[in-house]
Amino acid sequence: MRIIVVEDQNLVLDSLVNLISGELDFEVVKALTDASFVDAACEKLRPDVVLMDVCTENGSSGLKAAVRLHRDFPDIKVIIMTGLPDLSFIDEAREAGVFSFIYKNLNARDLIAVLRQAEKNYSTWPTKPTMPILGYNELSEREVEVLRFYCRGMSRQDIAEHYGLSENTVKGYVRSILSKTGYDSIAKLTMYALANGYITPHGSGPPGEKATDG
Template identity: 45%
Template sequence: MIDMVIAEDQAMLRDSLAYAIGTQDDMRVVAAIADAADALSAVEKHHANLALLDVCTENDSSGIVAAAAIKEAHPDVRVVIMTGMPEITFVEQARAAGVDSFIYKNVGTAELIAVIRSTMEGYSTFPRPPNQTRFPAPRRSRKRKSTSFAWCARRKRARKSRRSYTCPKAP
């Protein structure tokens, strides 16, 4: 059983996360708090084995600072950091704090649940830096421009010349 502490300052999101996670057979939310500064005491009080922490919480508390404290006191407790702000420094700071996984809030519930489960199994999930791609960029071909591109170009020229232009009918 995954016993989890959630630290999220937005009440509606905190309640939604607790509900969605609570519907899983292998997960239980033992505490849902607004301030990450209280995360370590909540982990200890409820014997949680995973903490899901927002980067920025109530009272200007940092989930990353809380994660470092949790990992120092209880290295066996898994920590997942979440944020809605795509700051690349947050990922680096989370790694330095010993966080097990990092996820953005724009993912769906199924992906969040999958990250939580894989983190408990010992896997780490971190976003790829924006300048690092899995595959090289495709080469540009010298083929003729597509009809949709040509249509867009005609429309743009028409707007510039202020002539009336009628969109072509779909085939």
Template identity: 40%
Template sequence: MIKILIVEDQVIMRDSLANLINGQEDMQVVGSIGSAGDALEICRVKTPDLVLMDVRTDNNENGIAAAAKIRAQYPSIRIVIMTGMPEITYMDSARRAGVDSFLYKNINSETMLATIRSTMDGYRTFPREAPSVLPGHLSFTDTEIAILRLVCEAKSRKEIARELTMSEGSVKAVITDILNKTGYDSIIKFAVFAVSKGYIMPNA
């Protein structure tokens, strides 16, 4: 029997997942909560085999950050992250956090259940990299995304250049390209917008 903890802030979605999972002969929901901030403690109390967790939960808690804490303290627990957001960087962040599998919420029930079972069998499931596209069909390069992440972390242009092994002039040129694409007059303003909409997740 696979014991599963669900971490999902939307009550209807949480209840639907619980009903789906409890309807399986080989699965059981041992906990169902709305905030990723409580996940570590519930893992201690309920000892699930697998945590099925949304990226964003109640109180704006970060599911990927919670996953990293669970991985550090309970390495045997499998972790599946799910999201319905048109993210750019969540999959990279999930991999760094030690997440076992990653799902979009637009999948069908059969795929969800199959992923849970395969993850318990030791297989990792990640969808193909989502295209780096923001509203208006604006595409961004890996370098542009990396710079946006670092801007979100309040890094200076000099610090960004050092971290990405680029010249400050090159960083400035990339930032100019981003502003030209988006129509923003400030990279800080655009970075704040991208984070607020869930399109960019700064490194934890």
């Protein structure tokens, strides 16, 4: 099986290449640190699988690259990996046409098993955990964005200026967020959300986009 690996951390990239290359019937045909180059590599090398991090070098999004690959190379199986447990990644990956989704805490044997499963046309997805933050699933997309901005350390005024809204409108979003989650302060909620991986504060895109770092 021919595989392209896309990972921005050189140490991790080298480890992945060495691990995969240790399988006699696996061949790493290209190792990249920037997902923006994966399209050209797929055009030239026609791999069976692309194993790619969510966020790669120069802020290039693996999920956005996956959308392009699904459109232009539908026969290539894209396996997305991430070290961050932001729950939005799973939904984004499905929408992007990703074949399998894994976390980087997978051990070597399990990673090879995921690749073997892909070879047999079986996909692998993590079970989406039940969130102990009561009402988190009820938050609107805008409310999740507002919560993410607070996690970045932005003030109510900063958020209002970003959206072109009044501070009272942002205050209304905060009231709704706290009402749905049962928290009595946005500070407590942001601390819990960050500590437990429910929000990834820094995305590769501009503020307001879902986070896409890996």
